Amino acid sequence: MKLLSTDVVIVGGGIVGSSAALALSHMGLAVALLERDLCGARSSGVNYGGVRRQGRPLSQLPLSQRAHAIWGRLGELIGTEAEYVRSGHFKVARSDQDMAALEAYRERTRDFDLGIELLSGEQLRAACAWLGGKAVGGSLCPEDGQANPRLVSPAFARAAQRAGAEIFERTPVDEVSHDGSTFTVRSGNALEVRAPVLLNCAGAWAGALAAQFGEAVPMQSGHPAMAVTEPVPHFMGWSLGVEGGGVYGRQVARGNLVLGGGAGFALDADRARSARNAIVTLTEQAVELLPMLRHAHIIRTWSGTEGYLPDREPVIGPSGTTPGLFHGFGFAGGGFQVGPAAGEVLAELAAKGRTDTPIDAFSIVRFRGETEVARHLPVEVSPPLPQPATESAIAN
Amino acid sequence: MSAHLPELVQPVIVGAGPAGIRAAQTLVVHGLRPVLIDEAARAGGQIYRRPPAHFERPAATLYGMEASRATSLHTAIDSLHGRIDYMSDSLVWNAQHGVLDVLHGKTNTAYSVPYRRLIVATGTTDRVLPVPGWTLPGVYTHGGAQVALKFQGCAIGDRVVFMGTGPLLYLVAYQYAKAGAEVVAVLDTARLADQIAAVPKLLTQPIVFAKGIYYVGWLRAHGVALHSGVRPVRIDGDTRVSAVTFHDGVRERTLVCDAVAFSYALRSETQLADLLGCRFAFAPMQRSHLPVRDATGRSSVDGVYLAGDGAGIMGADAAEWAGERAALALLADQGVTVDNARATELENKLAHLAPFREGLERAFPFPTDWAAHAPDDLVVCRCENITAGTLRDTVRETGADEMNRLKALSRIGMGRCQGRMCAIAATEILAYATGKSIEDSGRLRGQAPIKPIPMVLMRRPSRQHTEANL
Numbered sequence: 001m002k003l004l005s006t007d008v009v010i011v012g013g014g015i016v017g018s019s020a021a022l023a024l025s026h027m028g029l030a031v032a033l034l035e036r037d038l039c040g041a042r043s044s045g046v047n048y049g050g051v052r053r054q055g056r057p058l059s060q061l062p063l064s065q066r067a068h069a070i071w072g073r074l075g076e077l078i079g080t081e082a083e084y085v086r087s088g089h090f091k092v093a094r095s096d097q098d099m100a101a102l103e104a105y106r107e108r109t110r111d112f113d114l115g116i117e118l119l120s121g122e123q124l125r126a127a128c129a130w131l132g133g134k135a136v137g138g139s140l141c142p143e144d145g146q147a148n149p150r151l152v153s154p155a156f157a158r159a160a161q162r163a164g165a166e167i168f169e170r171t172p173v174d175e176v177s178h179d180g181s182t183f184t185v186r187s188g189n190a191l192e193v194r195a196p197v198l199l200n201c202a203g204a205w206a207g208a209l210a211a212q213f214g215e216a217v218p219m220q221s222g223h224p225a226m227a228v229t230e231p232v233p234h235f236m237g238w239s240l241g242v243e244g245g246g247v248y249g250r251q252v253a254r255g256n257l258v259l260g261g262g263a264g265f266a267l268d269a270d271r272a273r274s275a276r277n278a279i280v281t282l283t284e285q286a287v288e289l290l291p292m293l294r295h296a297h298i299i300r301t302w303s304g305t306e307g308y309l310p311d312r313e314p315v316i317g318p319s320g321t322t323p324g325l326f327h328g329f330g331f332a333g334g335g336f337q338v339g340p341a342a343g344e345v346l347a348e349l350a351a352k353g354r355t356d357t358p359i360d361a362f363s364i365v366r367f368r369g370e371t372e373v374a375r376h377l378p379v380e381v382s383p384p385l386p387q388p389a390t391e392s393a394i395a396n
Numbered sequence: 397m398s399a400h401l402p403e404l405v406q407p408v409i410v411g412a413g414p415a416g417i418r419a420a421q422t423l424v425v426h427g428l429r430p431v432l433i434d435e436a437a438r439a440g441g442q443i444y445r446r447p448p449a450h451f452e453r454p455a456a457t458l459y460g461m462e463a464s465r466a467t468s469l470h471t472a473i474d475s476l477h478g479r480i481d482y483m484s485d486s487l488v489w490n491a492q493h494g495v496l497d498v499l500h501g502k503t504n505t506a507y508s509v510p511y512r513r514l515i516v517a518t519g520t521t522d523r524v525l526p527v528p529g530w531t532l533p534g535v536y537t538h539g540g541a542q543v544a545l546k547f548q549g550c551a552i553g554d555r556v557v558f559m560g561t562g563p564l565l566y567l568v569a570y571q572y573a574k575a576g577a578e579v580v581a582v583l584d585t586a587r588l589a590d591q592i593a594a595v596p597k598l599l600t601q602p603i604v605f606a607k608g609i610y611y612v613g614w615l616r617a618h619g620v621a622l623h624s625g626v627r628p629v630r631i632d633g634d635t636r637v638s639a640v641t642f643h644d645g646v647r648e649r650t651l652v653c654d655a656v657a658f659s660y661a662l663r664s665e666t667q668l669a670d671l672l673g674c675r676f677a678f679a680p681m682q683r684s685h686l687p688v689r690d691a692t693g694r695s696s697v698d699g700v701y702l703a704g705d706g707a708g709i710m711g712a713d714a715a716e717w718a719g720e721r722a723a724l725a726l727l728a729d730q731g732v733t734v735d736n737a738r739a740t741e742l743e744n745k746l747a748h749l750a751p752f753r754e755g756l757e758r759a760f761p762f763p764t765d766w767a768a769h770a771p772d773d774l775v776v777c778r779c780e781n782i783t784a785g786t787l788r789d790t791v792r793e794t795g796a797d798e799m800n801r802l803k804a805l806s807r808i809g810m811g812r813c814q815g816r817m818c819a820i821a822a823t824e825i826l827a828y829a830t831g832k833s834i835e836d837s838g839r840l841r842g843q844a845p846i847k848p849i850p851m852v853l854m855r856r857p858s859r860q861h862t863e864a865n866l
Contacts, residue, residue: 038801045804154794265492267673275492276492279844283852283853287851295850298850300845
């Protein structure tokens with residue numbers, strides 16, 4: 001058994017845990033991160049790859065703006081650009097009502113300097129011959145973008161490791177205890193880590209740890225359905241969503257269209273797939289939105305497992321019960337863009353006990369008195385609750 | 397009543413090769429009407445592939461010494477007409493919750509086929525280990541070269557080099573020579589010593605062994621250069637193949653040719669079994685992870701049976717026996733009385749083939765030194781143009797030590813073939829780079845669709861109890 005004493009122990013090597021490990025290492029603190037699988041292999045690595053502020057609730061925009069700045073120096077921070085481009089994120093309006101909603105969003109978010117531009121139907125048709133018929137306009141956030149999650153999230157963990165963090169992959173946490181001042185985190189007979197501070201960044205699986213410390217959360221797992229086409233000639237720079245929900249898509253540098261929309265289903269507690277009905281619906285919607293895909297083929301589908309809380313807001317911040325415990329999970333499919341900022345915020349909380357980024361809306365205390373719901377929905381049953389309906393809510 | 401209801405759903409067989417046809421025949425004999433789904437235009441599988449209907453040539457020409465077996469199998473499938481629901485040109489691309497998603501390729505029509513019991517007889521493709529120049533026009537696999545000949549009566553070139561290893565190497569070279577092509581040479585990576593050492597085990601199937609000897613002898617007698625113990629170096633050419641360079645153990649030699657057939661025996665098509673949730677285990681002899689089946693053909697999943705080469709290469713004769721045996725298992729599970737003596741006989745036949753299979757692996761061993769010789773600029777994944785060097789860099793820079801991780805970080809296996817062609821070679825490169833075993837290097841997770849599907853599909857409701865033929 002390897003015994004380790006450290007300043008901070010992190011459970012979960014997704015983009016939140018890994019970026020927290022990186023930030024803490026930069027602050028000069030000793031960090032150990034335990035990941036049961038491989039870092040960035042779950043939701044952080046298999047999500048849509050949208051790096052988007054537009055469409056988020058106002059409560060998330062300070063965090064999202066902070067993340068925007070981090071993404072701006074991604075290469076310097078993690079040693080790879082990971083296909084990150086500020087391509088613009090465009091939200092299509094298919095009715096005047098949609099357009100009004102997008103206008104209202106721009107008004108509400110004026111203080112955040114998102115640079116949102118509204119495009120009329122005429123402007124849109126002039127600029128985008130490739131867009132299907134039903135668009136009456138839309139909303140462009142030019143500095144939003146996209147990145148390759150398969151590359152970004154593992155790279156955060158590797159950067160943390162280079163900065164001095166100890167990263168333990170394939171190291172599931174079996175037992176966590178707290179004696180009032182020190183957490184002891186054990187993985188079988190292989191590793192035991194002691195630290196005064198514990199960060200719970202275990203994504204869709206974080207509820208158990210929270211519950212152990214007397215603050216159960218009503219989190220459920222959701223499984224966004226994803227598909228990718230064969231490479232086709234480049235026609236679309238934007239990452240594309242639809243107001244009110246439905247299909248969303250982006251074209252990667254290689255030419256493939258990454259498409260999402262609808263829900264997958266759980267194979268077991270850890271694995272999920274796109275559901276056939278979701279594939280059918282999303283291909284139909286994608287062809288309607290992007291008619292030039294009508295001759296393309298789908299070459300792969302997938303899904304992931306992400307934690308959804310009833311209000312679709314994450315949990316970020318200190319435990320309400322246990323000093324030294326901080327949570328960062330439950331991003332409802334929208335964690336990829338804000339993940340690095342959530343990691344920095346957790347690092348600040350761990351190191352200094354405070355952060356300047358407003359996170360009150362994400363406090364776990366809002367669920368005080370709740371009992372834990374089933375963490376994992378029954379096998380092969382699509383989740384009734386978190387049917388991811390809108391691009392702003394899922395698979396960011 | 398509801399407890400019996402599921403049996404109203406027809407049994408489904410995926411694959412109309414030797415295993416699938418014998419399975420269908422067995423089910424029909426016992427009074428069932430199976431759905432038989434096959435990707436090809438006509439039943440027969442790869443080995444007994446039939447030419448287009450208007451394109452008949454005698455069986456003896458097409459199948460040589462296997463003519464009687466081919467004819468027997470074709471007669472069997474023809475006799476099932478009207479007694480099975482046969483879906484040709486149909487790709488099973490997904491399985492979920494007791495329903496197969498099927499694409500009828502000619503009409504771009506999507507069908508849903510429900511199943512309660514399912515026989516998976518998905519067969520094989522050639523096992524490919526890339527060599528520089530392998531993406532040039534004029535380069536085919538052994539199976540591809542054979543399909544061209546059997547299905548269309550075409551040769552892949554006028555002056556053909558056969559390279560790699562495996563039983564098909566000499567068979568297809570022989571078939572090409574008989575058909576009138578110039579076989580420039582047969583270049584076998586197996587050493588003569590391998591083949592000699594394999595003789596005792598190969599002699600457990602003396603007739604099959606004799607056929608192999610016959611092909612080699614015939615080729616030699618007709619002046620075809622046979623080289624063993626070679627190492628392929630590169631395939632040369634500008635816009636298409638112009639020559640092959642190989643190392644004969646002493647020096648590099650170059651042969652002028654206009655086509656190359658090369659592969660290294662066969663690999664199983666396991667994606668459907670994977671989507672169905674079958675347990676996989678590493679099979680050292682076949683150097684790959686394969687869906688687990690017991691002697692009867694039952695998989696780890698209730699109601700799913702595995703037959704033929706799709707769950708491990710055993711050859712066409714074994715596939716016929718395994719198809720029949722799996723069908724008997726299905727029938728027994730469904731409460732139908734079956735001939736247990738016949739079931740045992742089939743199991744014994746299959747068991748007795750094991751030493752011969754070991755002999756073949758000994759005679760045509762996998763070139764385990766391939767990764768060591770693969771140059772950095774060798775394209776391993778032709779869909780995504782990923783080189784051996786990129787894979788090695790990925791391992792070095794990221795610590796990737798497992799196939800799904802290597803895929804995520806390098807794009808290997810992310811193209812149209814989804815790793816069906818490149819995963820074996822990539823696993824070799826990965827294992828060599830990390831020092832881990834092939835077994836511990838893992839396997840790519842199955843993801844629908846099994847093969848690419850069009851974005852725009854015609855949709856039909858369930859195919860249950862619909863027309864007999866498409």
